[in-house]
Amino acid sequence: MNSAASHGPRRVAPALLYGTLTLAALLCAWMLATSALGLVDARVLPSPAGVLARAATLIATPFSGATLAGHALASLHRWIIGVACAIAIGIPVGVLLAWLPPVRAAVAPLFELLRFIPPFAWVPIAVLWFGASTTTQALVVFIAAFPACVINAQLGVSQVDPILPRAAKALGAGSLATLLRVVMPVAAPSAFTGVRIAVSNGWMALVGAELIVGKQGLGFLISQGQNNDSVATIFVGIIAIGVLGALIDVVLQRAQARMLPWTPPVAEGL
Numbered sequence: 001m002n003s004a005a006s007h008g009p010r011r012v013a014p015a016l017l018y019g020t021l022t023l024a025a026l027l028c029a030w031m032l033a034t035s036a037l038g039l040v041d042a043r044v045l046p047s048p049a050g051v052l053a054r055a056a057t058l059i060a061t062p063f064s065g066a067t068l069a070g071h072a073l074a075s076l077h078r079w080i081i082g083v084a085c086a087i088a089i090g091i092p093v094g095v096l097l098a099w100l101p102p103v104r105a106a107v108a109p110l111f112e113l114l115r116f117i118p119p120f121a122w123v124p125i126a127v128l129w130f131g132a133s134t135t136t137q138a139l140v141v142f143i144a145a146f147p148a149c150v151i152n153a154q155l156g157v158s159q160v161d162p163i164l165p166r167a168a169k170a171l172g173a174g175s176l177a178t179l180l181r182v183v184m185p186v187a188a189p190s191a192f193t194g195v196r197i198a199v200s201n202g203w204m205a206l207v208g209a210e211l212i213v214g215k216q217g218l219g220f221l222i223s224q225g226q227n228n229d230s231v232a233t234i235f236v237g238i239i240a241i242g243v244l245g246a247l248i249d250v251v252l253q254r255a256q257a258r259m260l261p262w263t264p265p266v267a268e269g270l
Contacts, residue, residue, distance in 0.1 A: 046232040051239070054232035063233070064224040066216055072240060075206060075217040078134050082141025083202045090149025090198070091191055097150065098157035099179060111150065119144040119205045123212055132213040137206060144205030145198035152194025156187030189263045192256050199252060203245050218244075 027048060033039045035047035042050065058068040066074065097104045097111075119140050126136040160183050168178040210219025218237050225233030256263065 043229075043231060046235060050232050051235045054230070055236045055239075058221075058233070058236055064216075064221065068221070068236065068240065071216060071218050071221045071237075072244060075210065075219070076244070078137045078210075078217065079141055079202055079206045081134070082138040082206070083145050083199055085138075086142045086145035086149050086198055086202065087195055090146045091153045091194070094150040094153025094155075094191070094194070095157050095179070095184070095187070098154040099183070111147075115147040115150075120208055120212070123209060127213055132215060136213060137209040137217075140209040141202040141206045145202035148194045148197035148201055149191075150194075152197065153187065153191040156190025156194075157183055159190065160186045185262075188260055189256075192252075192260060192263075196249065196252050196256075199248060200245065203241075203248065207241055 030045075031048055034042065034045055035049060046054070055068065057063075061067065062070070064071075093107070093111075097107060122143055123136070123140060126139050130136045130139070164182050164186065165178050168182045169175075173181070206217075207219040207222075210217040211223050214220035214223070218241050221240075222234050222237035225231070225237060
C-alpha cells in the first residue's frame with residue numbers, strides 16, 4: 001500500500017506536464033490564428049492579448065452592473081445555495097432508497113420520472129413562482145445537481161457487502177449504528193463521486209439559467225457581451241466559467257483525499 005502511495009506524485013507529475021503542454025499548444029495555435037497570421041477576424045475570434053486586455057478592463061470597471069469579480073461572486077452565491085441543498089437532501093434520500101426497500105418502492109418511480117426532465121424545462125415555471133431571482137437560479141442548480149447525489153449515494157449503499165451489516169448486527173449494533181459506522185464509510189467514495197458530478201452539473205445549469213433569466217453573474221455577462229457585440233467579453237466569461245469550475249473540482253479532490261484517505265487518489269481516475 002505504501003508503494004502505491006509513493007507512486008502517486010510520479011503519476012500526477014506527467015499528467016500535469018502533459019496538461020500544461022496541451023494548454024500551451026492551444027494558446028500558441030490561438031495566437032497564430034489571430035494576432036500572428038490574422039487567419040481569423042477579431043470579430044469572430046479575438047486574440048489572447050485582446051481577451052486579456054478585456055479581462056483587465058472588466059476586473060477594474062463595472063460592466064452591466066458589476067465587475068468581473070462581482071459577476072463571479074454572484075454566480076458562486078447562487079450555485080452554493082443550489083448545490084448545498086442538493087447534497088443535504090440528495091445523499092440522505094439515496095441512502096434511504098438503498099437501505100429501506102419500502103421507501104425505494106414508494107419513491108423510486110417518481111424519482112425516475114422526474115430525473116429525466118431537463119433542468120431548463122423548469123425555468124418558465126420557476127420564473128412564474130419566484131420571478132427572475134436568485135431563488136429561481138438556485139432552484140435550477142438544485143434540480144440539475146440532485147439526481148447525481150441520490151443515484152451515487154444509493155449505488156454506494158447497495159454495493160456494500162451484505163456480510164458487513166450482518167456481522168455488525170451479530171455483534172450487537174443497531175440498524176442506525178450499522179448504517180452510520182459500517183455502511184456509510186464503505187459507501188462514502190461513491191457518494192462523494194456523486195457530489196463531484198452534482199457540482200459540475202449544477203455549475204453548468206447555473207450558467208444556462210443566467211443566460212436566460214440572469215440579471216448578474218457570469219452567464220449574464222456572456223449574454224450582455226453578445227448584446228454589445230463584444231466577442232472578447234464573451235470569451236472572458238467563458239474562460240472565467242471554465243477556470244472557476246476547474247478550481248472547484250480541484251478543491252473537491254483535495255477534500256476527498258483528506259476526508260476519505262482510504263480511497264484511491266482521485267487523479268488516477270481522470
